[in-house]
Amino acid sequence: MIKKLAIVLLLIVAASLVAMFYAKSEVTRYVQQPLNIESEQLITIEHGKTLKSALWMMEQQGWITGNTFARLLPRLYPEVIHIRAGTYQVHPGETLQQALMTMVKGEEFQFTITFIEGSRFSEWRSQLGMAKGLVHKTKGLSEADIAKALGESHQKLEGLLLAETYHYTEGMSDLDILKRAHQSLTRELDAAWETRQKNLPLDTPYQALILASIIEKETAIESERERVASVFVNRLNKGMRLQTDPTVIYGMGDKYDGNIRKKDLSTPTPYNTYVINGLPPTPIAMPGVNSVRAALNPEKSNYLYFVASGDGGHVFTKSLAEHNRAVRDYLRKLRANKSN
Known part of the structure; x- marks a missing residue:
């Protein structure tokens, strides 16, 4: 009798071990399955x-195949239990376990937004409004309201944000991005100001x-950039008007249709440097770091004029007579290109 009981117990233990081995192999197969993407x-x-919610979402998306033994996953793979909230990117070829470990580590997907040097704040607002993953806290706020939220004393933000690529995670706000851009610009400007040339006409x-x-x-x-900066610095030092078209365009606002006419050059606006003396009241775009550095460390030159060369660059001249010749050369190139 005892012998029979021993055999039965042995069979039960063996069956249990087989069942445990099978369950473990099934869980391993489940967690090692490659994502179906x-x-x-x-x-x-x-x-x-919870982990259960994440597995359910991936199963509903068809990324993984369910398994009745999946409930044993937390017991056999306790390292994947504590997933963190966030947005994650999963990749073709990686396993379910790898995807879950990314969530456990909190390695959230980084969205990116790139602002172009020379862009305007109005363009930044449009970009931020369309950016995925951002909370839009500035919607409905005026530019002055946003400036106040950034701790900026100026009410216009043109020029006060550094144009570059910013990374962010799901749930960050557009105001977070603007704060970083403002801090970056301030940091670069302060550094450049400390190493500026002496006797610049900039207070x-x-x-x-x-x-x-x-x-x-x-x-x-x-x-x-440094040579262009030298032209403007030289003109400011001599009390000459800057006479730069981009300021005219900025001052025209919505009236600008792609062309500057003679009357536009003589129409007074706070930004028309053909009419006003010195600098306009605010920046007209978001400058990049190199333009900031050029403004504070211009090339040493006697140039007072420049005009497009027609070949992608500019011709720099020291006198009005030389400048007029360069303009005529440029116009000839334009006419020749149109006739070809």
């Missing part, structure tokens, strides 16, 4: 959601920003 996908785990860092924004709009060629 052909391209990168995003998944958002909201606060309060404040804000004036340097105004000049930098004009430089930004006048040339996209890195090697020309």
Whole structure:
């Protein structure tokens, strides 16, 4: 009798071990299955959601195949239990376990938004309004309201935000991005101001920003920035008007249709540097770091004029007579290009 009981117990233990081995192999197969996706996908785990919720979402999307033994996953793979809230990117070829570990580590997907040097604040607002994953806190706020929220004393934000690429995660706000852009600009401007040339016709860092924004709009060629800066600095030192078209365009606002006419050059606005003396009241665009540095460390030159060369760059001259010749050469090139 005892022998029979021993055999029965042995069989029960053996069956249990087989069942345990099978269950473990099934859980392993489940967690090691590759995700059924052909391209990168995003998944958002909201606060309060559990591992079970994440698995259910992926199963509903068809990314994984369910398994009755999945309930044993927390016991056999305890390292995947504590997933964090956030938005994550999963990749073709990675396993369910790898995807879950990304969530456990909180390695959230980084969205990006890129602002172009020379762009305006109105364009930034449009970009932010269309950006995915952002909470739109500035919607309905005026530019002055946003400036106040950034701790900025100026009511216009033109020129006060650094144009570059910013990374952010799901749930950050457009105001968070603007704060970072403002802090970055302030940091770069302060550094450049500390190493500025002596005897510049610029009394404040804000004036340097105004000049930098004009430089930004006048040339996209890195090697020309310091020379363009020198022209404007020389004109300011001589009391000459800057006479730069981008300021006229900015002052025209919505009236600008792509062309500047002779009457536009003589129509007074606070920004028309063909009419006003010195710098306009605010920057006219978001300058990049190199334009800020150029404004505060211009090339040493005697140039007072420049005009497009027709070949992508500019011709710099020291006298009005030389400038007029350069203008005539440019117009000849334009006519020749149109006839070809």
